[in-house]
Amino acid sequence: xxxxxxxxxxxxxxxxxxxxxxxxxxxxxxxxxxxxxxxxxxxxxxxxxxxxxxxxxxxxxxxxxxxxxxxxxxxxxxxxxxxxxxxxxxxxxxxxxxxxxxxxxxxxxxxxxxxxxxxxxxxxxxxxxxxxxxxxxxxxxxxxxxxxxxxxxxxxxxxxxxxxx
Amino acid sequence: xxxxxxxxxxxxxxxxxxxxxxxxxxxxxxxxxxxxxxxxxxxxxxxxxxxxxxxxxxxxxxxxxxxxxxxxxxxxxxxxxxxxxxxxxxxxxxxxxxxxxxxxxxxxxxxxxxxxxxxxxxxxxxxxxxx
Numbered sequence: 001x002x003x004x005x006x007x008x009x010x011x012x013x014x015x016x017x018x019x020x021x022x023x024x025x026x027x028x029x030x031x032x033x034x035x036x037x038x039x040x041x042x043x044x045x046x047x048x049x050x051x052x053x054x055x056x057x058x059x060x061x062x063x064x065x066x067x068x069x070x071x072x073x074x075x076x077x078x079x080x081x082x083x084x085x086x087x088x089x090x091x092x093x094x095x096x097x098x099x100x101x102x103x104x105x106x107x108x109x110x111x112x113x114x115x116x117x118x119x120x121x122x123x124x125x126x127x128x129x130x131x132x133x134x135x136x137x138x139x140x141x142x143x144x145x146x147x148x149x150x151x152x153x154x155x156x157x158x159x160x161x162x163x164x165x
Numbered sequence: 166x167x168x169x170x171x172x173x174x175x176x177x178x179x180x181x182x183x184x185x186x187x188x189x190x191x192x193x194x195x196x197x198x199x200x201x202x203x204x205x206x207x208x209x210x211x212x213x214x215x216x217x218x219x220x221x222x223x224x225x226x227x228x229x230x231x232x233x234x235x236x237x238x239x240x241x242x243x244x245x246x247x248x249x250x251x252x253x254x255x256x257x258x259x260x261x262x263x264x265x266x267x268x269x270x271x272x273x274x275x276x277x278x279x280x281x282x283x284x285x286x287x288x289x290x291x292x293x294x295x296x
Binding site for chain 1: 173174177180181184185188192195196208209212216219220222223224225246247248263264265266267268269270288289
């Protein structure tokens with residue numbers, strides 16, 4: 001076989017190989033689009049975190065020396081230290097702000113957990129944002145050390161968007 | 166055709182057959198995994214389990230949950246990095262979910278290989294075992 005014929009043959013094979021790669025890539029992309037079906041649990045994740053504040057044992061609930069009382073918060077337990085114990089956030093992009101307001105709207109406690117990530121809430125309103133933001137608000141009772149008072153608990157949370165994870 | 170030319174042409178053909186066979190095998194395996202929905206199932210199960218665990222940690226009362234996985238999976242909870250890992254025997258890389266842990270609640274779990282999980286919460290203790 002002559003030298004020129006070999007070169008032509010190599011070119012033909014390279015062309016075939018390129019076509020094969022192209023077809024495989026095309027199939028891969030179609031399948032990948034199907035594979036990346038998202039499971040959107042953003043709201044669920046946020047609401048589960050909020051539930052921990054109001055119902056979760058060993059967190060910020062008032063304890064009457066027998067057991068924790070769901071729906072009644074202990075004002076003295078709403079601290080960064082206590083919240084970090086019952087919300088251990090590792091390897092997760094979550095930040096939140098817990099506010100306790102008195103019934104006349106005065107802010108009694110305001111604690112932010114994972115502030116660096118929480119500050120991304122400026123991106124909440126951007127379309128296709130990398131973060132999911134939500135707000136929860138509930139009427140609760142709180143114990144200030146002497147008596148039980150009515151108040152409002154607000155919870156603002158920023159979570160890495162499920163579709164971007 | 167000269168002998169050297171014939172050998173070169175045969176080499177090209179063999180190389181081509183091998184390349185196509187290799188790509189086809191990889192592609193068929195990949196499609197097979199997807200047709201069984203393994204990837205999606207694992208992503209779904211690991212997230213569902215993570216949310217279940219978070220919810221159980223929130224519960225003021227005791228809870229008992231039976232959880233059928235559908236297939237046999239390896240189930241590993243690592244509290245050092247707050248992760249749940251689920252993987253099939255034949256698939257090396259499993260799916261992980263990082264849950265928000267309540268360190269004040271005791272969690273008993275070891276490496277499980279099962280198609281059936283039992284979650285049991287008694288006061289401040291959660292026990293996870295195979296069925």
